[in-house]
Amino acid sequence: MEILENNLFEAAAEGNVNSLKKLLQEDPIILDRVIVNNFSDTPVHVAAILGHVDFVREILGRKPEFTRELNTRLSSPLHLASAKGHSEVVRVLLSANSQMCLARDRNGLTPLHLAAIKGRIDVVKELVRAKPDAALVTVDRGQSILHLCVKYYQLEALKLLVQTIGDQEFTNSKDSDGNTILHLGVADKQIETVDFLLKVSATEVNARNLSGMTPMDILIRSRKDVRDEEIEESLKRGGALGSMQNNSSVHNNRYMASPGSHMFFDQPDLSSNIPKNSWKKMFKQHExxxxxxxxxxxxxxxxxxxxxxxxxxxxxxxxxxxxxxxxxxxxxxxxxxxxxxxxxxxxxxxxxxxxxxxxxxxxxxxxxxxxxxxxxxxxxxxxxxxxxxxxxxxxxxxxxxxxxxxxxxxxxxxxxxxxxxxxxxxxxxxxxxxxxxxxxxxxxxxxxxxxxxxxxxxxxxxxxxxxxxxxxxxxxx
Structure with missing residues (x-):
């Protein structure tokens, strides 16, 4: 029996459907034994990561429960196919069980997260079409899939998700530190990402994180870079303000408190992006x-x-x-x-x-x-x-x-x-x-x-x- 199972895995690695059929004729319950036995990967895992769509279709036509099998890293075949960008295999797996879009691996990532991180645009389209709710799943530190796109420099995936979902709350989702994707894009000096987000009407350009900082504040406080001036101009055109400018409607007071709260905190002077106050920026750099x-x-x-x-x-x-x-x-x-x-x-x-x-x-x-x-x-x-x-x-x-x-x-x-x-x-x-x-x-x-x-x-x-x-x-x- 062990020889037949080894042959099955060899057939999966080669994507040989004829060998699969012959093995099933010799041992009709070989697929059931593979599910029961403690293997790290199933033949569907092997075929999915290698992109053998016909082999995957043949097995799932007989045993669709293979879509739910996880390896030692808690990855399903859909995780592996998505990460590798095999869109045809992804379609076959989704047709057998679209609920696996929500499955998490050991790192807490779904197949959609992996596809976005790797920049597999075609796979992202398939997964979002099959299960739009998968785009709302957050990971470690409250990061959304959009945060992951910015973190891993996947602008095309970011554009696709923002345009496909088209929800203001989704676009302005915050991580556990209160940072939106615009905060992250500015902090990492991603000019193209910042320009794209500023063109999206749903983007809140003056959203504050838990430290009370807007994207403009992040730019002022971040490390100095040759791209700062270009990013600052883009933010200004998009209506972005520093925290001090945001408070101008409150008589420019630097002391704020939440409604019903008596706890005061001193707002830092972050208006140094204004040319007339450029000397303040120089002093802050010196500090x-x-x-x-x-x-x-x-x-x-x-x-x-x-x-x-x-x-x-x-x-x-x-x-x-x-x-x-x-x-x-x-x-x-x-x-x-x-x-x-x-x-x-x-x-x-x-x-x-x-x-x-x-x-x-x-x-x-x-x-x-x-x-x-x-x-x-x-x-x-x-x-x-x-x-x-x-x-x-x-x-x-x-x-x-x-x-x-x-x-x-x-x-x-x-x-x-x-x-x-x-x-x-x-x-x-x-x-x-x-x-x-x-x-x-x-x-x-x-x-x-x-x-x-x-x-x-x-x-x-x-x-x-x-x-x-x-x-x-x-x-x-």
Whole structure:
């Protein structure tokens, strides 16, 4: 019997209908035994994945229950044929049992999901025609089949489904995070997908996800890309707005609450897509810089700390190799006492060494402070924390520059220093550097103070109810 069953699977792999008929003549219940026995795949699975439509039709004409058989991955023959794009086999399977359109495999996917993910347009047409409800089945994290089309870059399948179903609720379905397919298309910079969706009248261009963000907000907050400008223009033509623009009917208040709710949340300023407020967008990009560059900043701080430590224990000009407190080789008493292991710079230029040591130690401590702050788990998005981190970073870099200046001065020969030209250039450069650092520090300090004052004013402003609206607001600054 085992030999006959092996022959049956060989016939399925070849799509040989004549061999199938001969095996049925030899053993009329061979198909029943295959159903009962614990095989990973049935002959219909094998024939379906290989596209042998005549073989599938012959078996289903005798045993249509083969359409319900699942392999170890819970895939039916319809799953396999759909994934491979064998539309003729799909039609035969659907004619025997269209309910298998709703069957899920181990990953929770239906045959229609697989066909859409693989871009099998003809199969998608057959499945939707046979069972339109299959398009409404959601998968992990509440994703619809449209979300899968965007996720796997299947624009043609997306177009077919949107145009075929033609339902506004279906087109604007949201996943567990509240994202529509327009949110996903914008986030992934899929220009053609965004353009298509904006042409569909059923698309809600200003739908909000659970974070309260519209597709325009997603574009502003997403990674920067050369396609941003084109997508932004398309969204604007489609009537898309940022969250702040959406709230313009509520006197541009930044504090919103759900109807009947007393819980307030601060809406982020996402109106930076307006040209007149482009400077706000620049500042927001700067605020996100530290978070994106946390690892790079850690490497820089570690490098500065390493350099400062190395220069501290091995200063310019090195250290004395021997002690001169004893007479020299000719028996003459030593006149310039020094000890082995002590700094030559400290002996020859005591005042310069003092300045050198202060600058180097400052840079070393500042770099260690940066490392400690980055590893502390403090909220790097906090303005105060970001300001402190910037100040310490500037201190570390400036201290490094001053250490370099002191080193160059003591290593420059006396005759070159007397020319004053080198010292003038170095001194002028350092002054420019210190002026730039002071300017940046003052500018960011002023920004921080302004933000703090604004928040204090908003927190102290009286709450009021807007007539005719289902939410509470606070007076805007």
């Amino acid at each position: 996100n810089w530290l978070e994106k560059k946390r690892s790079a900043l850690m490497v820089v701080a570690s490098l500065i700390a390493t350099m400062a430590f190395q220069v501290g224990v091995n200063p310019p000009s090195g250290v004395w190799q021997e002690t001169s407190s004893t007479p020299d080789s000719q028996g003459n008493p030593a006149t310039d006492f020094h000890y082995a292991g002590f700094s030559i710079l400290a002996h020859n230029y005591p005042k310069t060494y003092e300045r050198f040591l202060i600058a180097n130690t400052t840079g070393f401590i500042a770099s260690l402070s940066i490392i400690l702050l980055l590893m502390s788990g403090l909220p790097i998005r906090s303005r105060i924390f970001m300001w402190i981190l910037m100040v310490i970073t500037w201190i570390a870099i400036t201290a490094l520059a001053l250490t370099y200046l002191a080193s160059i001065i003591v290593l420059t020969p006396e005759r070159e220093r007397q020319k004053q030209s080198i010292l003038f250039v170095i001194g002028f450069t350092v002054l420019i550097w210190l002026g730039l650092m002071a300017l940046l520090l003052i500018a960011h300090t002023i920004r921080l103070i302004i933000k703090i004052v604004r928040k204090l004013i908003k927190s102290l402003s009286p709450k009021r109810r807007i007539p005719g609206q289902g939410f509470t607001s606070r007076g805007s600054v």
